[in-house]
Amino acid sequence: MGIEVVVDGLTKSFGRQNIWQNVSLTLPAGEVSVMLGPSGTGKTVFLKSIIGLLKPEQGRVLINGVDMVNSPEREIMETRKLFGLMFQDGALFGSMSLFDNIAFPLREHTRKKESEIRRIVMERIDIVGLLGAEGKLPGEISGGMRKRAGLARALVLDPQIILCDEPDSGLDPVRTAYLSQLLIDLNAQIDATMLIVTHNLDIAATVPDNMGMLFCRNLVTFGPREVLLTSEVPVVAQFLAGRREGPIGMSEEKDAATLAAEQVNGGGAGAGPRTVVPQLEPSPGMPVRQAALRRRERVAAMMGQLPQAARTAILNSYTPTAGGARP
Numbered sequence: 001m002g003i004e005v006v007v008d009g010l011t012k013s014f015g016r017q018n019i020w021q022n023v024s025l026t027l028p029a030g031e032v033s034v035m036l037g038p039s040g041t042g043k044t045v046f047l048k049s050i051i052g053l054l055k056p057e058q059g060r061v062l063i064n065g066v067d068m069v070n071s072p073e074r075e076i077m078e079t080r081k082l083f084g085l086m087f088q089d090g091a092l093f094g095s096m097s098l099f100d101n102i103a104f105p106l107r108e109h110t111r112k113k114e115s116e117i118r119r120i121v122m123e124r125i126d127i128v129g130l131l132g133a134e135g136k137l138p139g140e141i142s143g144g145m146r147k148r149a150g151l152a153r154a155l156v157l158d159p160q161i162i163l164c165d166e167p168d169s170g171l172d173p174v175r176t177a178y179l180s181q182l183l184i185d186l187n188a189q190i191d192a193t194m195l196i197v198t199h200n201l202d203i204a205a206t207v208p209d210n211m212g213m214l215f216c217r218n219l220v221t222f223g224p225r226e227v228l229l230t231s232e233v234p235v236v237a238q239f240l241a242g243r244r245e246g247p248i249g250m251s252e253e254k255d256a257a258t259l260a261a262e263q264v265n266g267g268g269a270g271a272g273p274r275t276v277v278p279q280l281e282p283s284p285g286m287p288v289r290q291a292a293l294r295r296r297e298r299v300a301a302m303m304g305q306l307p308q309a310a311r312t313a314i315l316n317s318y319t320p321t322a323g324g325a326r327p
């Protein structure tokens with residue numbers, strides 16, 4: 001099972017530019033979480049801070065008792081082996097076949113025999129649906145296939161925590177839908193903790209167990225998906241509706257006068273209550289997603305603290321008619 005990631009009071013700046021401050025959240029073990037936020041709000045910086053590639057000035061990131069911010073570098077390097085990373089562009093080597101790209105971390109970080117490497121690589125290639133394409137170069141395949149190859153490479157070292165940075169970038173809506181299903185199937189198969197950074201509203205609505213949003217140097221909120229999907233916090237509602245009206249402007253924040261003028265003109269009104277679409281289920285033949293079972297218990301324990309709209313959405317998701325019934 002994946003490992004819990006505890007982020008506690010994290011603050012990161014570059015020089016005098018504060019990126020975000022006092023960010024605290026817990027990625028529950030084995031569950032899928034999504035981090036949303038307008039461009040430039042520091043989502044990638046957040047991923048890099050979790051894995052210890054960037055050093056926030058304050059706070060901790062605790063994984064199995066190791067603090068990825070303050071522990072000795074040797075411990076951080078060791079803990080980094082628990083991670084699988086999927087970058088925006090797949091980050092494949094252009095001159096290597098998909099097979100060699102996917103085998104790379106195994107050849108680099110383990111002493112496994114070639115026969116064992118072949119077995120592992122072909123298994124991961126199968127999981128992401130690329131069997132038959134292993135001999136191709138990255139330049140000979142589509143962007144969606146490159147993403148899946150990047151995902152296969154992220155999987156070869158049996159990660160317990162997977163970080164995906166905008167896995168949908170450059171994909172058409174159909175490929176994005178396939179990718180969403182692949183992420184859920186993957187979670188059912190390997191039960192790893194997953195954090196996905198995305199702008200994609202379809203992924204946000206259908207994939208994660210939990211969602212958070214960064215805006216204006218703060219974590220606006222983080223919790224069960226239904227909390228964000230029913231939220232009336234203006235910045236969350238605006239982002240999820242993809243509207244111009246609201247606090248998010250072209251370069252992040254709108255000024256108070258523009259916002260006030262929008263209010264006078266009834267900006268944002270009439271959006272109405274949002275419907276919560278069911279979360280994706282694993283494909284037929286996949287194992288039951290253990291994270292969904294654990295999350296059900298976890299969320300039941302916090303029901304009393306959740307807003308009414310989120311509670312209703314959660315309870316609706318358990319009824320078979322909502323299509324979100326859990327075994």
Ligand SMILES: Nc1ncnc2c1ncn2[C@@H]1O[C@H](COP(=O)(O)OP(=O)(O)OP(=O)(O)O)[C@@H](O)[C@H]1O
Pocket residue numbers: 014019037038039040041042043044045046
């Ligand atoms: N190594 C760095 N040195 C200085 N500034 C940086 C560095 N890395 C990121 N930044 C700045 O941090 C801010 C947040 O960048 P980041 O890439 O995390 O945003 P993001 O939310 O992932 O954006 P997008 O959704 O557009 O990918 C940006 O202003 C960026 O210029």
